[in-house]
Structure formats: C-alpha cells, structure tokens
Amino acid sequence: MAATPVTTAGLARVGLHVLLAALPLLAISAHVFGLIRMNWSAALLVIPLATSIVALSLFAPHPEDRVILHGFVWGIVACALYDVFRLDTVYMLGWWADFIPTMGTWIVGDASSHTAGAWVGYLWRYLGDGGGIGVTFFVGAAFLGLHHRPARQVVAASVAFAVFPVWAGLIATVWLAPRGQTMMFPLTPVTLTLSLIGHLIFGLIMGLGFVRTRSAHRYWPWTPVVGWFAAPTPDRESPVLEAPAEPTVRVARGPSRPAAPAPAPPVTSERPVVVPPPPLPAGHPSAPFPRQHLSGPMPVARATGSQPAVARTGSQPVAAPATGSQPVSAPRTGSHAVAGASTGSHALSGPSTGSTRTASATTTGSHRTATASARPSTPAEGTTLDPETWALWQRQLATTVKGRRTHRWR
Template identity: 55%
Template sequence: MGLHVLLAGMPLLAISAHVFDLVPMQLSAAILVIPLATTMIALTVFAPHPGDRVIAHGLVWGVVACAIYDVFRLDTVYLLGLWGDFIPTMGTWITGRPDDLAGGAVVGYLWRYIGDGGGIGLTFFVVASAFGLHRRSRAFVVLTAVGFAVAPVWAGLIGTVALAPRGEELMFPLTPATVLLSLIGHLIFGLILGLGFWSSRSEQAYWPWEPLRVEQLVRAAVVRSESFAAGVREVLRSGSIAAGVRAVARPAPVPRAASAALARPVAAPGPVPTAAPPAPAPAAAFAGPIARATSSGPVPRAALSEPVSPATSSSPIPYGASSEPIPYGASSGPVSYGASSGPVSYGASSEPVPHGASSRPVPTAAAEPAPAAIPRQRTSSTPPGARTLDPDTWEQWQRRLESTQPGRRAHGGRPPVPAQRG
C-alpha cells in the first residue's frame, strides 16, 4: 500500500518540482514515475494482494471524476474563454519538445487522467479504507471526499502557482475567475470521488486490515515520541549514538500504577453464594380441603324416580334431567317440530335412526296409526333405581347394552331380546 500511495503522489509532486525549478519533469518522469509504475504493475500481476481490488477501484473512479471535472473546465476554457489550458504545455515538459503542442496534449492529458486523477482517487480510497470510512453514512463520505479534493489537492495547486517564482507564467494567472473556476472543478471532482467510494463499499471485504482509529494513532505517536526523547537523552548523557539507538529500541516502561496493579497478589475466588430457598408457607394454610366450584361426581337424576333403560324406553328423557353422558344408541329426546313443545308422537319424530336400526322406511302418521303404548319393563340391562353408578358398574352396563340385539328399541314396538351369554 505504501508503494501504491508513493506512486500515486509522484505525478502531482513532479509538476510542483518542475514549477519550482527543482527537478525537470522530463527527468522525474523517466527516472521515478515510469519505473515505479512498471514495478507496481508487475507486482500486481505476479504477486497480487487482496487490497489491489480497492486500488483498482480508486484508480478508475479517480479517472472518471477527473473526466467529469474536465467537462466543466474545458467548457470554461474553449467555449467561454475565461482562462487558458496549460495541460498541453505540461505535456511538452515531459516530452521535451516545446513546439509540439499536439503531442504535448496527448501526453499531458494521459498524465492528467491516469497520473493526477487516478493517483488522487487511489490515495483517497487507501486513506478512506484505512480509517474505515465505508462504515459511515453517504453524506459523511461525500463531504470527506470533497474536503480531500479541496485540501490538500486544490490548496496545493493554488499554493504552487502562488509561491513558485514562475508559477503564473508556466500554469495560469491567479485571478478571482481562475481561483473560483478551479475551486468549482475540484468540488465536482470530490463529489464524484465520494459517490464512487460509496458505491464501491462491497470491495472493502477485500481490505485485509482492521480500520485505524484516531486514539490508536495518537497513542502510537505519544509512545514513539517518548522513545525518541529517551534516545536523545541517552546520546547526550553517554555521547554514544549506539546507546541512543538501543534506548529507542528498548520497550517503553510500564507505569508505576500499572506495575503495582500487576504485582499485587490476586485473592483466591471464594465460594459462589447461592440464593436462599423461600420460606415454607404456614401449616394453617393447608389445614382444610380446597374448595371446588363444581362437583366432580355424577349429578343425580332428580327428575326421574326410576331410571329408564335407553334400550327399552320409548318416551324421551326430559331435557336437563341428567348431566351424565348418554350411552351410545340411547335417545336424547326428540326435537319438537313446529309450535309443539311436547314430545313428537310415533312416526312424526325428526331424529335420525339410531346406528344399527333397520333400514326400512319409517311409517308416517298418515300411512300407519301409532301402536298402543307398551308398558315399561325392567331388564337386566337397567341400572338399579335411585342409585349413583360408579365407573365400574357404568362400564358393565355399557357392555351389556352393546351386547343387546339392536334395532328393536322404539320403532319396532317390541322389547329387546337379551343377548345370549357364553
């Protein structure tokens, strides 16, 4: 990453060095920029790094932002004529042919887009990734990119033009119009660069390091300054540079409070207290039985003086007389039809035929008169009268009913025949 950032800063620094008459741009391009760029390309191809994807996106978005910036700049240069275009002249600094402006324009714009724009975009992507800027909001990212495009990029450009002896002669004159137009162009550049970084957040998955924090950098700077001060004091005391180097390399001492805390014996952990069980309730609370809202036993048949056998009775059981479950096949009482509230006479009942009854059609009242009432008879399947059946007796009664011959309960007019036993 350090080599990438160094290469990204070379094109801008080469322009400033040429304007300040320090190093000719033709020499810096031939000795520094082109060899370093070739080395970085070879390393990227033959020894790829996970962070190269972030580098590539930064380079591309820097070129795109520079191209959009030039749409505004070239409009003000060639259509409005507000200032001149110094890029072709800068290209002649590289080629060494001041009269060849066409060749200088090609070389100068390649240098501008790939070197300047791509280098600035690459540097911003590396710095933003190092500080975890992708975890912030889009507005924060864009504002940071715009600030980066203004300072140090735009401020460095204006400073080079203003401070160099031949800055305005070689580049452009400083007027309110040129200062304002160059500032607007860099604002556009920063806006596009910030949006590009925001849209490339998925590439941060390839960034191999944890984001840096400001307090970490401050702490590291303090430690290094203390180590350097200790080395200087050792050199002044002993007069030996080697002793100063050893003092700088020596690890920083632990503060007294921290060393005392480390030397203090640690007490053995005691038993973990357990929660006390709740106090038992007083015995008086359970002295009496728990009251129940309803009885759990069978409800006696108060309405009947004698229980009726479901297999022999032809009269309905009054509604509400018993809360016991009715055996399978027993009548639950006919439903009155029309205005009559009493039981429906023979043949007029609307209740379904019990399971196992004859499938012959039921005679109606008009077709066949009702037979004479058959007196109620006691059978062996009838439970004892005025008694409450326990579950065992009830189960025996159920089995006895199931063994009785079906189909002769009410519609046949004859009492059932007891089943033959074993």
C-alpha cells in the same frame, strides 16, 4: 475475511501504491519550482515505479489491490467529469487558458511539439493526476474505516480531500513558485473560482464512487487505524424514542380450562372411491337369473286372447303380460326367440341382433307397427328382466356416484 492488524510488509506494499499515486502531482510542483525537470522525473521515477507495481499486482496479488483498483478507476472518471466543466470555460467561454498541453511539452522535453504535448499532457492528467488522487483517497479512507460510515459523511470527506490538500496544493504551487503564474495560469478571482468549482465536482464524483463500491472494502485485510471512524455502535447512533408504556390492567380470571382440541380437518379426496355391493344370494328376488347355454332355443308358450304368454328360462318363469290389444315383446339373449301375444289372429315374432331388440306386431285392419327400444330407461312394472340387462343395471348402480338423481348409461 477476518481483519488482521497492520503489518510492516503490508504498509510497505501499500506505501508503494501511495507513492506512485502522489508522484505525478509532485512532479508538476517540482518542475514549476525548478527542483527537477518533469521529463527526468517521469523517465526515472514515475514510469519505472508504475511498471514495477503493475507487475507486482499481476504476479503477486494482494487483497488490498482490489480497493486500489477501484480508486484508480473512479479517480479517472471524476477527472473526466471535471474536464467537461473546465474545457467548457476554456474553449467555449475563454475565461482562462488551458495549460495541460504546455505541461505535456515539459514531459516530452520539446516546447515546440504542441500536438504531442497535448496527447501526453492529458494522458498524464487522467492516469497520473486523476487516478493517483483516487488511489490516495481510497487507501486513506480504508485505513480510517470510512466505508463503515454513512454516505453523507463519506461524500463530505471526499469533497474536503479534493479541496485540501489537492486544490490548496495547486494554488500554493502557482502562488509560491517564482514563475508559477507564468508557466501555469494567473491567479484571478475567475481562475480561483473556476478551479475551486472543478475540484468540488471532482470530490463529489469520487465520494459517490467510493459509496458505490464500498463493498470492495471487505477485501481490505486490516482493521481501521483510527478507532472513532470504526463501525457505529448503538451508543453513537441517534437515540430511539420509545413510546411510554401503557398502564397494565390486571383482570381476575377463573380457573383455567383446558383448551378444546382443534377439530380434525375434513378428509377430502379428489375422486370418490366406490365400493361395489356384495353379491346377492341365490333365490333372492333381486338376484340375477342363472345364465343359460346359448346353443339351444328357449321354449316359448303361446297364449291367445287375453291370457299372457309364459316363457320358461331354466327353472323360473318369465311372464310377458299384454295390455289391451298392444303387443308385448320380451327381450332375449343370443339367438333365443321372442314370443309376442296380441289380441287378434295375426302375431309376428322377430329376431333381435346384438344389443338392439325390436318386436313388431300387426293389429287387425290397420297393420300399424310399434317399435320399442331394447334398453328401456326403467323396467316396466311387474316385468322380470333377463340376466344380461340385470347385470348391466347392477354394474351401473355400483359405478354411479352417490347423490346423483339420475343414472346415465356408460
């Protein structure tokens, strides 16, 4: 919100707040001096003006009402903490008398009603005296621009305000009024010291409250009246000591060279992309066998002795060599038969089901059975694979990450 110059209407509105804040203290002094009785000033001045200002703030609020409300609340808090010290010296130590209930009887107009006087007197003290002093200080500080000053200066100004004119005005009333010491309290070194300490506590708490809520002063609509209280400029701040500049050393350099381009960051991917190899041409030694029709059997040629058995699949022969006297099984697809050749007179051929193919051979004399897995890890040397196994290995090689030493079946 931009600050604007002080206007007459604004001064009149704030003046009503300050007048209401000062009336409770002035009413006490006027009663002690005998100018106007306190029950009359309370009934004719304080209560009607307070009601009007509360209604004005509720139905026609203004930005400065926020600052005034903060001052009212912090004045009550400071007065309560002041009374913690004062009541301790009154009712526990007995160093001086409590004149607040007596002041309450002045307001109610009945000197014999001490209970009602105590209630009304302390209500007047907190809402009228404490809240009124807080409003007066906050408004004056906002007009002077204290919210732009450091916290120490604000607290010092608040303590000074609590001593003069607040404490000084109280002591002047007690000392100058004809019946001041009789109606309030006698002036002794003890009472002077205790009352001064109490007002120092009051000023300290009120100053700390102002520092805590100084952000509310951004709602204050006017610029500070006194210019030397405005926001500090760099000229008013403490000088900043700068380190002396080091002597400059000039170094002769050769012709400038263009900077080498920064290397491009390596392109990394979370998962490698494997491109399958192109299909091999027909007739290539590593090309897959042409798929045969599964409805008919595969012709098998049997061999005896040491001659290998040859089985023809399509137009390409498949040789299943026999080493020594061990049987050799040739894998087949579907329902094709498998021929096993052995050295001897007994040879057994067994069917293979699904993906597991087993060939059983019986040797002469001991009838020992050998079982071989249909999916060997590596093909036997010199053996040509059937189409299904060859296609399976091709898919395995195409989907295996490069750099692996072994290939696992998926």
